[in-house]
Amino acid sequence: MSRTCKLGVLAALALAAVPASASCPFLGGQKGSQPDLGTGVDRALRSYDDSYYSGSGADFSRETYEALQADITAVFTDSQDFWPADFGNYAPLMIRLAWHCNGNYRQSDGRGGCDGGRIRFNPERSWADNTNLDKALTLLQPIKLKYGDAVSWGDLITLTGNEAIRSMGGPVLGFCAGRLDDASGFDSLELGPSPEQEAVAPCAVNGTCEFPLGTSTVGLIYVNPEGPLGVPDPAGSAADIRDVFGRMGMNDSETVALIGGGHAFGKFHGACATGPGPDPTDAPEAPWPGTCGDPDSPTFGRAENTFTSGFEGQWTVEPLVWDNAYFKDLLEYDWVMTESPADQVQWFPVLKEGATETEDEIPDIIMLTSDIALLYDEEYLALVELFASDLSYLDTAFAAAWYKLTSRDMGQFQRCVGTDVAPPQDFQLPLPEAPADLPDTDGAKSAIMSILSSDPSYPALFVTLAWQCASTYRSTDFLGGCNGARIRFSPERDWAGNQGLDQ
Numbered sequence: 001m002s003r004t005c006k007l008g009v010l011a012a013l014a015l016a017a018v019p020a021s022a023s024c025p026f027l028g029g030q031k032g033s034q035p036d037l038g039t040g041v042d043r044a045l046r047s048y049d050d051s052y053y054s055g056s057g058a059d060f061s062r063e064t065y066e067a068l069q070a071d072i073t074a075v076f077t078d079s080q081d082f083w084p085a086d087f088g089n090y091a092p093l094m095i096r097l098a099w100h101c102n103g104n105y106r107q108s109d110g111r112g113g114c115d116g117g118r119i120r121f122n123p124e125r126s127w128a129d130n131t132n133l134d135k136a137l138t139l140l141q142p143i144k145l146k147y148g149d150a151v152s153w154g155d156l157i158t159l160t161g162n163e164a165i166r167s168m169g170g171p172v173l174g175f176c177a178g179r180l181d182d183a184s185g186f187d188s189l190e191l192g193p194s195p196e197q198e199a200v201a202p203c204a205v206n207g208t209c210e211f212p213l214g215t216s217t218v219g220l221i222y223v224n225p226e227g228p229l230g231v232p233d234p235a236g237s238a239a240d241i242r243d244v245f246g247r248m249g250m251n252d253s254e255t256v257a258l259i260g261g262g263h264a265f266g267k268f269h270g271a272c273a274t275g276p277g278p279d280p281t282d283a284p285e286a287p288w289p290g291t292c293g294d295p296d297s298p299t300f301g302r303a304e305n306t307f308t309s310g311f312e313g314q315w316t317v318e319p320l321v322w323d324n325a326y327f328k329d330l331l332e333y334d335w336v337m338t339e340s341p342a343d344q345v346q347w348f349p350v351l352k353e354g355a356t357e358t359e360d361e362i363p364d365i366i367m368l369t370s371d372i373a374l375l376y377d378e379e380y381l382a383l384v385e386l387f388a389s390d391l392s393y394l395d396t397a398f399a400a401a402w403y404k405l406t407s408r409d410m411g412q413f414q415r416c417v418g419t420d421v422a423p424p425q426d427f428q429l430p431l432p433e434a435p436a437d438l439p440d441t442d443g444a445k446s447a448i449m450s451i452l453s454s455d456p457s458y459p460a461l462f463v464t465l466a467w468q469c470a471s472t473y474r475s476t477d478f479l480g481g482c483n484g485a486r487i488r489f490s491p492e493r494d495w496a497g498n499q500g501l502d503q
Ligand code: HEM
Pocket: 086, 092, 093, 095, 096, 099, 222, 223, 224, 225, 241, 258, 259, 261, 262, 263, 265, 266, 267, 268, 269, 270, 307, 308, 309, 310, 311, 368, 370
């Protein structure tokens, strides 16, 4: 494989320019160059089954899996003084951890995702969107120490997200295990604005950073919850969401199910105007100590004094219960702008004209501009209505979208190991089973030889064909390659570098 094609994994959601050439069409054909970012673990070495792990200590047995599930679930309700659990339960925090670890996957070049577990290291650890997720990692640390190499951080974080959803009654499709931990955060980038980001991933106009970058906005993993560049414009936010979730490979239904399904749980945190304090880069020993509350109080900067995003409130009245109240309430009320204690725009519900409810029946809930956005786009609105009226439809859509979100960087179905792997999904490009009786390769070989000898230009042509077919492989998310022989079909057949090969 050429050096250009062998990318390694870069988790910075949005930032690296894509090294590409005509010989690497699976990268999207973008021209550009970037510094050598290293490859970390050589993922290309990993085989299609768990034989790679034999001797590595990884353990994907049913017994270990069930013990892990039980240990993880016990953490949720074991509130610790260093970070008291909201509502007595860490499950929502853990879903946010798994979402932020996985959701930085970008389809353009397959980089990002939780494989590698780089959220433990800078720069990801210090990404502003990951504020206070260091606490979630600290809560999981005893489990990692207990299981050692039997479970990678990437698998632990993702499985914890699954168990968190399950523990609150949410639907889970399965678990694709087999993530390998990187030894550092070297393959992730600072989100910027910074000189490194400017050099590697320049963005001409902030707010409209372009594909193949994973986000529209410098400094963010996803979209600005306050609206594009902080402007509380729900319609603009809807466009931003479609753009950014599209770069993750999510369609409208997956996007709306994920946002509303995720926000069925938990709350946002913004108890005061002074922020969370220094991040792990500036305060590695005690990052984000908090600045809200009475400095003499044991809950200074934590519990009800937590500052994470700067918004304050919760999306639903039962933040530890899986339901479709998020969608129902979005439709049930009109939404009015207000400000959090940190002066950030958020929205509260008021009665619609002609409503039969009384004022004091209005739930004490809040939405962000990026939630209200789902009402300001025709396709999103139709999905909000569907999910509000049919919980089982939401169950199915959310479970599939969450599995895709958390397995997309793992590549093809055969790469998933463990005892709870879901059936092959479309995004895993499933191939038919190999036939029990393989064709007569000697016969095929001699047929090919006679074609090759029929024209002196054919040998070179067929070498080109094989190269074009195989060199699409990328080690970031294991997609591409000649397995599947997609070079026979559009769009691969039509790529510029493949002109004439269909002959
Ligand atoms: C448009 C996309 C999204 C935006 C802008 C967004 C924004 C936010 C913000 C600002 C918070 C509050 C953080 C805090 O102050 O503690 C939050 C929390 C949360 N988000 Fe999202 N989010 C998005 C999508 C998702 C998705 C797709 C999921 C999962 C499927 C998710 C799951 C959660 C959960 C569970 C919490 C609560 C965490 C807790 O209680 O500690 N979010 N989100």
